[in-house]
Amino acid sequence: MNQPYPSVYKLTLLHILVGLLLVAGCATRAVAQVPQQDTTLHVKISEGPVDSLTLHHVAVTDSILMQRDSVFYTKLKASMYKHRLTRQLYDAVFQDVYNSRVRTGEVSQLEVNPFKTFEGRIIGDIYIRRLSVFGQTVYDTLRKPANWIERTGNRLHTNTREHVIRNSYLLFQQGDALNPTVLRDNERLLRTTSIFHDARILVLPRPGSKQFVDVYVITQDVWSLLPNGGFGGLTNFSVGFDQVNFRGLGHQLFAQVAYSGTDPRQKLEYQARYKVPFIGKTFLTAEADMLYLRDLKQAAVKLYRPFLTPDMKYAGSIELNRTQVNNRIVTRNEVTRNDTAILVPLTYNYSDVWIGRSFRLFYSRPDTDEKGRSRLVISLRNTSYTYFNRPNVTADTNQLYQNSRTTLFSVGYTRRKYVRDVLIYGFGRTEDVPIGESVAAIAGFDNAELGERLYMGLNFSQGKYVRRIGYLYGLINFGGYIRKNKIEQGIFSFESNYFSPLMKTRWGNMRHFLNTRFTTGINRFDNEYLTLSSSGSGINTDGIGINSDALRGTKRFLINYENILFSRLSLIGFRVAFITFANIGLVSFTNHAFLSGPFYQGYGIGFRLRNENLTFNSFQIRLSYYPNIPGNTIPFRQAVEGIPALRLRDFDLSAPQLVPYR
Incomplete structure (x- = not known):
């Protein structure tokens, strides 16, 4: 479907905004803390048999672990850390850009379902942990935002509301017998939605009970507001936005207006879309669209x-x-x-x-x-x-x-x-x-x-x-x-x-x-x-x-x-x-x-x-x-x-x- 963007300039407003973000530093750093310091994540994936893909995942792990110990980057870091300005430059440009789960060795264990140990137990309490957009990760919940831009971004963003996650995005509820496959599916379902950057589910045995377990659902939103548009002069421009998590409800709102004063057929164009995913426990999604283009x-x-x-x-x-x-x-x-x-x-x-x-x-x-x-x-x-x-x-x-x-x-x-x-x-x-x-x-x-x-x-x-x-x-x-x-x-x-x-x-x-x-x-x-x-x-x-x-x-x-x-x-x-x-x-x-x-x-x-x-x-x-x-x-x-x-x-x-x- 053709978008009503003016075609006078190839550099659209979106590209300019992204460039400003690059300059301003409105992004997350990917330096992980030691995993044992994370008081939220206590469960270690149990050892168990792995399938023929283990070597594939071990290769992923080994390759990334070896990179961090690279002699070249060790020497470069030591050299640039001698001065405050070059130290800040190194921290801004050279970072561990891959998820910290790779450093914990979990990639080699991804095919072992960690929930099998608790199969058949009764789900007691369900806790929802919502992480900030910047700083924390589902594998390191103690990480802090790196700068004031990230802290400001976290304050401006409205996290997905807890009742929305509990009532619309979970395949299980209190009192259910724990099914490892359902929890594995639920993790994948959360990750595939447009509002979450990542998600993790943990199961902890309840102290003093061999029958009940508690479930922790950890989610991290994406930054949900995306402005868009383009500018080709006062007679040729467009402006709009795409909000993928309106007011933390999980609703998606898109709107855009374009103006072309030199087009005799139609000067003003607009389009809008509103989407409500996973209504209640039905997993039904409702969507309405309106387009008024040339x-x-x-x-x-x-x-x-x-x-x-x-x-x-x-x-x-x-x-x-x-x-x-x-x-x-x-x-x-x-x-x-x-x-x-x-x-x-x-x-x-x-x-x-x-x-x-x-x-x-x-x-x-x-x-x-x-x-x-x-x-x-x-x-x-x-x-x-x-x-x-x-x-x-x-x-x-x-x-x-x-x-x-x-x-x-x-x-x-x-x-x-x-x-x-x-x-x-x-x-x-x-x-x-x-x-x-x-x-x-x-x-x-x-x-x-x-x-x-x-x-x-x-x-x-x-x-x-x-x-x-x-x-x-x-x-x-x-x-x-x-x-x-x-x-x-x-x-x-x-x-x-x-x-x-x-x-x-x-x-x-x-x-x-x-x-x-x-x-x-x-x-x-x-x-x-x-x-x-x-x-x-x-x-x-x-x-x-x-x-x-x-x-x-x-x-x-x-x-x-x-x-x-x-x-x-x-x-x-x-x-x-x-x-x-x-x-x-x-x-x-x-x-x-x-x-x-x-x-x-x-x-x-x-x-x-x-x-x-x-x-x-x-x-x-x-x-x-x-x-x-x-x-x-x-x-x-x-x-x-x-x-x-x-x-x-x-x-x-x-x-x-x-x-x-x-």
Whole structure:
């Protein structure tokens, strides 16, 4: 969705604000105290058997421990500590930028569920400990803010209220028999929400009792307020904010206004969104959106609940919206090979309702952390498009804009567990890596304006760590409509994602990432096409990082490679990573040989800054080179941009859906 930012200057207000934060030092230092001094955290993870991934985690631990004892940095520190000014400079730039849990040796024990020791005991009191945004961590609650900026930030921020955590974010309550899997799921659930930087759950035996235990829930918020906007003069500017934890309630509020005095179509644009996650103990999330942009006007409401954990039995959603959009389509004259872009005005109502039920499989054997949890999931979905303004629809033209009501049914199998790791997409926060597989079959019918047709689809995905190689994920999709015994709007796609083990270098820790994607359409409608056009770079883009109408076709192959060096540098608490990337893509139409077209290329270098305690996207500066893009007269390009945090693909099954053609 296009944001109403003025495009006159590439340096937006957001980038200026981030720069001011860098200068002002509004960030957290990552120097940990000795863990034994933390009076809150008494529980030591018990020894126990570990799986084949132990060596992987030991390698992470050893590499980071060795860095801290580096002879180079020991000498540098001794030299710079001789003078007050250089000592302050060293403390500001060179810090232990990784979570202190790595120093405690806990990474090598992450796959041992620490709650198993207390399985079956009765949960007595539940204590909520809310840490400040800056200074403390869930592994070192005695750390203090490093400077007045951090102390001021803590005073200005409103922590998530205790009753909100207790009533909306916990999967257990007083009097429950302690289930180690539930507590492990709850830790992961807290970490994956947008309002918490990190979370930890501890279980302590109650003195004098062999039956009761007390549970401590420790959370640390992120800085929740993110201003945004841009300035291109008094006739071209935008201003807004994104508050991800409104008044400590966990609610999310986004608002933005943009003004373009020289645009004759519409001078003022605005958009807003309000989101209420995890209502009560239902884990339902409500969301309302309003957009009033030049080419998109929309009002939408949505109520939904996904399968947040494998043990959740029910999931579903209901969504209603009214949309008015100027849809941009590109047509090609096959004789002249010229492309023409036009705007097609559309107005329609959209509704989407689905419900799903999860069933446990293999009751003869219990769920285990080693094997994961297997579930059978069945779902039913109904979607409807009703158009009020559109171009003329016939059997040969503009079929995309026909009124339709689609009903889909799916049955699938999923098995998943989670392995905790660090330094993948984050800069030191705990990351939960999904391990498992899923397979789903989708069937249904489309009661469309041009006639009823059947739909059939199938998808399979799997992901796991391979010892000494890294993490591998693969996804295969096939689907399409069937009308008069012929496939219509069919698609076959394949996707793979890979990241290497964490490798120690003299400059920091490094990973390699490699993503590949292949998509081909089968008897698609006119004006349906794939594109290599995109923004971003490396694995943060679904194209090659540049926009061009020439990068279109009905078949597409894409390779995204990225190398990330997580350096030891920390600029005023913002952790620094250096990147190199390469994007290579191939695209062609059905009537052309797929491999005959050129491999479009993009290469580049850059660096990213991120503070995990802030809601800001990673701040990236990159230099890119695009040697063979048609019509591109500027092969070298630079960009200053925000990079959202990526998340690993999970194996949860949700609403039955058509295989996306993208």
